[in-house]
Amino acid sequence: MYTFLAFAHKQIRSLALTTLLGAGLLLNIAPASAQQPVDTKAHPNDFVQVVANNALQALKKEPEAKNGNIERINELINQYILPYVDFEKTTRLAAGRYWRQATTQQQKDLVDAFKNTLVRTYSGALRQADNVSAVTPLPFRGDPQADDAVVRTSMSRSNGPAIGVDYRLENVADGWRIYDLNVEGIWLIQNYRNQFAQQIAQTGIDGLIKALNDRNQR
């Protein structure tokens, strides 16, 4: 019995050593291999992790983006994030029942204005990218084949406690797309619905588009 334990212990130790070495090798290779291809039909957790890691890596390599060069940030976002985001859906849900009252042009303008607001918002957060050491998905407990899924992740930082970030995904014809985001319990769309409704009640849909654009110019 005792010998078996000793044997098992040794096995585990060598296993641990191999894993460590393996991890070390991976870490060494990682900067060279850089971007992983995104598989939109993969398991939701894997999809989100690859998208997040690609964006994070790209950002860390970009001193200009970190210094707040908005054009460069826009390019990066267009390349690494927007292909996997259904921004029209985000805007549509934020506008709620008013969406159907808007003309096609208004809808398009609203999507653009809201997108710019959020890009500007997150460009501030992106300056903190260096402090983010890893994005780790938490165990997925739903049905990975469903049309609507939530991926919960934990973003660990070098300068403070980890932050909980959740992603809401929809399953469309060409795979997963992100449409809502939760930071520490606060969903993005939910937090804009009342503001949108309020602004529309005061100044109409055009007023809302103008208010968003005015903010973006500041």
Add this chain to the structure above:
Amino acid sequence: MKNIFKKISRHRLGKIVPVLALSAVIAGCANVTNPVAQDPFESYNRSMYAFNDTVDRALLKPIATGYETVVPKPARTCVAGIFNNLQDVWSSFNSFLQGRAHDGINMFGRVLFNSTMGLGGCIDVASMNGSQRIINDFGVTLGVWGFDSGPYLILPFLGSSSVRDGISTAAWFAIDISPPYAPIFEIDNIPLRNSILALAIVDLRAGLLPADRMVDEIALDRYSFIRDAYIQRRQALVEGRHANTGHTTSRGLPTDDQGLSVPDYSIDDEPAPSATPAQPAGQ
């Protein structure tokens, strides 16, 4: 004993009454263009919000900004860590009250670790070792016990709250305990105690500066933004990211097993807008 209690509560009541009177005076009428179910007192709340905002801009924010400018970052991190450590004691206690023993033990371990190896919380060694900080307070505890949050409520000086959370704050205040800062009140040296309290307030406000800047940048209307964020955040805390309770959402969303509900946007999103162009309703 009874007399002492009476004396304390009268003394405390004497402090609460002027605050209530003040709030009645300040709260004039503000226009409400988009009534929200969770915020029936919006008119009063907006006035109180404006009052708090004025006090903040005139007094607290400048001091906090000065603190942020003058005091070097490592020192501020240390101060914040020490007060966070005090808060963690209270969080741990509340996790136990909520029956979330696992969280409670984790947080208690955090406190032990940070208090010793982390020099009283100055260095957050627990976070560095991957320990999650699970923030909790008595308002959340009441929520877990089944008390509804009630309407959103802005308290004078203290800001965002709800009827439930406000009652919790007022109740502790009335029995002369102010968690999580109760240990500070045990200090007998009054000038020292007051300095530490002032530092706690400045630290609290300075910690909010980044969030404050962010809200300035992205909110269309600060009041609504903060209200909706507060309501969502409190609900998430009650439901518990780490808890395993058996919630289900109406649409059977994947969060069922996690005990977290996600917003249901389906009411506005169901009928395809392009498929039925002729809609008599609405406009």
